[in-house]
Amino acid sequence: MSINSENNVAFIGLGVMGYPMAGYLQQKGYQVTVYNRTAAKAEKWAAQYGGAYADTPAKAAEGASLVFMCVGNDNDVRSVVYGEHGVLAGMAAGSVLVDHTTASANLARELAQAAKQQGIGFLDAPVSGGQAGAENGVLTVMTGGESDDFVKAETAIQCYSRCVKLLGPAGSGQLAKMVNQICIAGVVQGLAEALNFAQNAGLDAAAVVEVISQGAASSWQMQNRSLTMLQGKYDFGFAVDWMRKDLGIALTEARENGSHLPLTALVDQFYSEVQQMGGSRWDTSSLLARLKR
Template sequence: MAKLAFLGMGVMGAPMAGHLVKAGHQVTVYNRTTVKAENWAAQHESAFGATPRETVDGAEIVFACVGNDDDLRAVVLGDHGALAGMTEGTLFVDHTTVSAIVTRELAQAASKKGIGWVDAPVSGGQIGAENGQLAIMCGGSQANYDRGEPVMAAYAKAMRRFGDVGSGQLTKMVNQICIVGIVQGIAEGLWFAKQAGLDPKAVAELVSQGAGGSWQLVNRSGTMIDNAFDHGFAVDWMRKDLGIALEQGKQMGVPLPMTALVDQLYAEVQALGGGRWDTSSLIQRYRAMAGEL
């Protein structure tokens, strides 16, 4: 089995790295807040590093799942960054959702050292990470993808290469665009059902069996109705992702009017104090307008 490093012990990275250990790999981890890495290492009888450079020493494949473009640059570049400790012929697999621009920038820096790069953002949220049921969208050379694919399989439900470096990030933008349109539609529909005097849960159960069904309707309608949002993917992170997609669309000359609208609706949720609520909290706007918050 492989000697691996994993950078980022957040709600996604920690369980993903855990699945790698369960698969029999030797995993060393890093986190900006060292105590998180130390606790994870103690729990999994593994090692942790004080810096990315120290953590990746001897690793065949380095994985990362951090916050944003700047966070990724911070763990990859510089004297204490991952590239400073990686050797020619190794592979960097990035699970962070970032811009295609920074992905290509860092992949080029890695290439100069003979290090391969695969951008591999994921979908499935914390539950998907914990259950090893993530959808992974990949970009990179076929050879690099083929190296990473059997290792990533430890926490994947589905995985596919969509093209060269940056293609994974572009696909993740499609994923987020589709999600927010669906979630806003569910929020409107459930609020409409309530105001019409219907039982929203009964409506959601039936509609989910027809053409209006979706993962979001099945898994989020109940918590939307119950006013429970302390779980899942945070509004703050979704707005970060939508900002990336909107900027990419601008560069490509592709209008994204629905995405722009829902992004602003999420801004209203943030103004209600819901930056850390799950993305399904779009329905809270209606409660606020009705004076129910």
């Protein structure tokens, strides 16, 4: 097998993130072939953006210089990478596999080795920015892998990102995403407690946010989620179920590298309470809801 053209790429996984990300690639001049477990979604994407779709990951990857993946978890990644229908069966030597899934660092290292045995490059490249970031093409991409492979993929990744950076060898992107999620967990819990305190104290919480968001307390979460939190609206994309998956990955890695994450473990428990309240598909700002019970 050989690469047909540097502009031929594949995208595996058309969820709330992958669907618009693949769309940006097609709109910016790449010839994209997609694969999705639910074929109807791949057909819809091809009709909307003018790209092509395939009925297996391997067929989607044939002739592609770059193959992107954005699926659910470690097992989902393995299911589209390995075997006679997996992407490695369709990829040519010299191509690069880019995994945008938030998964474990150990999986990234495993995939890098498997790809290397076939002369294929690999980058673990989890993203931050949520559904809105994907739809607006302004994701942040944390990347691990070899510099030569990063150079091959960087321009394409920039089609749907505002920041993409190589942070070290395979696994470094996933480790950086864990850092990102640890930070978010603490910030959202702090914001939830602050808003609850403001309301219990009889303050106009929205007015307080308007003031303190101009100072040292400001954060992306405060700027973008505080008012909707006060309104009890929790339908902004990144679900509690997915956050718990990500925090679980971070907590497992912490046990392996000797880090202590007491706050992260506590917030993970709080998210489990939100799940028990029926909020599995609420977004991560729903930590306020458990304080309102």
